[in-house]
Amino acid sequence: MWTGPHEAGVLRADATIVDVSLLVEQLGKSSLVEQFEAQGRGDLAVAAANARHHVIAIALDGLRAGHGSLPGSPPGPGLLAERW
Numbered sequence: 001m002w003t004g005p006h007e008a009g010v011l012r013a014d015a016t017i018v019d020v021s022l023l024v025e026q027l028g029k030s031s032l033v034e035q036f037e038a039q040g041r042g043d044l045a046v047a048a049a050n051a052r053h054h055v056i057a058i059a060l061d062g063l064r065a066g067h068g069s070l071p072g073s074p075p076g077p078g079l080l081a082e083r084w
Helices: 017-027 032-038 042-063 077-081
Strands: none
Touching: 017 042, 017 077, 032 042
16 A cells, blocks of 8 residues: 555655645756856856755755744645636
8 A cells, every 4th residue: 555755754744735846846947057058158067967956955855754844834726726
C-alpha cells in the first residue's frame, strides 16, 4: 500500500499541495542560467547553474518534516484558480 509523504513523516505536516504547486512554479521561472545565456554571458553559466542547484536544495530541505511552523496561513486552491 502506498503511503503519502505526510503519513510517512517525510513532508512537513503544514505543507499543502498548493504550497508544493506554487514552489514548483516559482522554481520553474526563468533561471539565472537562462537569463545569462540571453545576455550572452556564458562565462557565468557554471556559477548560475551551481546557484540554482543550491537554491533548489534549500527549498526541498524546507519541505522536510522536523522544522518549525510555516508563517501565515496556507494558500488555498482558490488562490491558484483565480489566475485563470
